[in-house]
Amino acid sequence: MSQTNNPVMTNPKKLSIPKYIIMSILTIFSIGPQYFLNLSYTVGQSVIQNGLHLSAQEMLIPSSLSSLAFALGLPLGRVFSKKFGLRNFYLSLVFVFLCGTIIDAFSYNLSTLIIGRMIQGLSAGMLFLTILSAKFLSFPNHLRQFFLFSVVVGLFGASAIGAIFGTISLSTDAWRWLYIINIFCSLLCLCVGFVTLPKQKVEQKEKTVINKNGLFLLGLLTAAFAFPILNLQEKGFDSVYVWPFLVIAIILMALLFKNDSRNEFPIVPIRALAQPKAVFGTMMAAAGHISLIVIFVGVNGYMRTIKNVSFIDFTYFYCCFFIGIVISAILCALFFDRWGAGILGIVGSMLTVIVSIKWSSIQPEASLIGLNLQMACLGFGLSMTFISGAIGTLFAGNAHQASSRSASLHTIRNYVGAVFAPFLGWFLYRVNANQYEKQIGLLNQIDAAADINAKKAAILSAYHGLFTILLILGIIMLIASIGKMATGKGHALVKKEKTTV
Template structure:
């Protein structure tokens, strides 16, 4: 077993010699977890036809993963803190591989949905353990900025990589390999972790808040299901079922807050969220996540359903986002120690929203190079400038005992935002498509085909508009709530101790 960093007599933590190798292992696992949220987007039509999944239910292939992931991340962070971050990381990797195998071999839609939820559950162990390990391994301010740049680039670009990989695997192998590909990746991370990742854990009260985990997961699921019902034909926002699930979800989330105030060792200590800067960072993450997941989903649908791109071409057409993220992450990592997080966290959402606004003006024959390419570059630049400072800011001043919970909260906010955003934006897009078709009845087969494409364009345009609005609100939140100066960025104090 690798040894954890020692502590000098003057209480300054020694630098773990294999920390950069450990960062590589963390990067591999983070990429796997992030790209799995979008890798199935392009494969959805093939999986739906193969397993007989209805169009109304196909979204659960995406949301079953993000809901389980986001809902259980807080519990996963606590488990990582108390049980051991390396041990939790390894169990998460093994479970993720097993769940991926079940999904890749699924013979029915419900089995695929269950496998995706199981993936999300084990991802909820893997992700917070990885980020908490990064937090305790990199205690020097400059080194931590570089480490978070890697993490932020993966968090922002992993979704686009998932689209590309999904296109390649779907076109040349099978949609099933969009899940089976995780098996060798997880095993590689597991083998490397045994050699280069040190164990660390928090000390003190190690009880688990199981009621809190159950309540928050049920609340989020009910909320997303309510949004999903609103998108179905015959339901809509006037349906009692829709508002019943939304109301139940809100009530459960309120109950979760109440439970957390009464629990001795809560799942999410309110002291973590109520800090002005961290609260602002988490809210920013929710809003950006809502716009981000919706953008990738509807962009993939537009490229295939309207422009007629193949899965492979759709994957490659999504690469500009990744390019923008990598450029911005590099610049942001160098600028962060000099500017502090606030300017970057305002600039990032503004750039991303500008890209969304460009996507708002798509048509049935929009040019890729003149329109879609620059829009995606702007989107990628915005995400890169946002995620790098966001990852660092969310852990400012967090004591070592709460490192896992704070890390999990950051991951959870992005996934929860993605779940809620996908459901809400899908409802907006579906409503707009239906309204367009009713307002523009077609007379013949050719007109019907064109009307269907125009309706999709109208629906996706509405979704991109609301995505831009959500991300712009994130810029306002950052401007109002973030007060951390560059001198306040973490330099290892409070989170460096490992044992």
């Protein structure tokens, strides 16, 4: 978390609302919409696709570039927030996010949709660490455990709520209203932030030295990743638009880490993670982040193409996921200091492994009630493992390096997530095509009914493979959680003595 201990209210005596409540509102309604729109876009993709007359491949571009822009924004925000101060930085970026949302709400083609989503991703990414740090510092020491609750429900839960609203957009066959909702969220943040965030004097602003070489390398790295992200699913790894740029990205990544390891002001302070506790926590959070992507890609496809559920059943399905997140948030708030990140991560990852084993051989006749319960278990398990890893990394060492550890963790997981998402699309496409050929080869006579059954069996096999990937990720989270527990609980969230993070 940031070490800048700025006040967050202009005049506490005139405001009866506690400052941590205000900062929670400013955080949830400025960062939450990015997660909300990501999932509502994924779940309700067909509505936008039909409305703008786009192909399935074209629909992947805005979401992929938005995720990549968010990853780029994380280290940029850490650099520039110190220079401009919390108030100016927050209000400016919320306004930029608002502009991106307006562009998307009135999009009429692919280009405007891409521009809007990239603006949203970049501005939300730049704001993420800054406002989350300010929120943490606004919580009194004796209420610090409720910081966990608000983060899990407010940010992790925003993804689940976005999925729920995405199913509603399918039933209403309309999508622009989702962006209009988020326009009002940004306006709320602008009004509340303008009133409550204090103006910062010139002498209070931190003097920062910008690592220009690091910024240049980071920009090149992001551009290099863009080509394989956009072309992998359609063209495959052997395309000249994919593998050469992956090689270039690996080289640029090595150069960036080398530059940052020698620089006093690194863009991505990866050396701050050079402790076992921090490494295990990063593994927990990164694997949890990727698992969330796998779940929404897999279950969204399974429920629509295999189960062919109604919109209301689809909505109940994601509501159960949200309920699991809320229960996880409560337990994290109550037991993080007692059990530590390792034990909570073990509980969460075990649930993920159990459900993944069952889903790796899931059949079309699976009970909806059972699926709802399993989705609630995944919401519980993933959110608990992810937040335990993230908070455990934050406190895994010297408090003065907490901000650097957090910045490195979130930058790594978001870049990995942005690159991994198109890999899942490529994986599904290849497995589906191969399984379809096998199914057709087994048929003595091919007619319309046999062809439909072959296609359904092929895509079901592809989803089995996808959930096997989820199982592998669950095992990685479990191993990392055990390692986290073995290396010690780390620092408690609530200190007996007042400390500054």
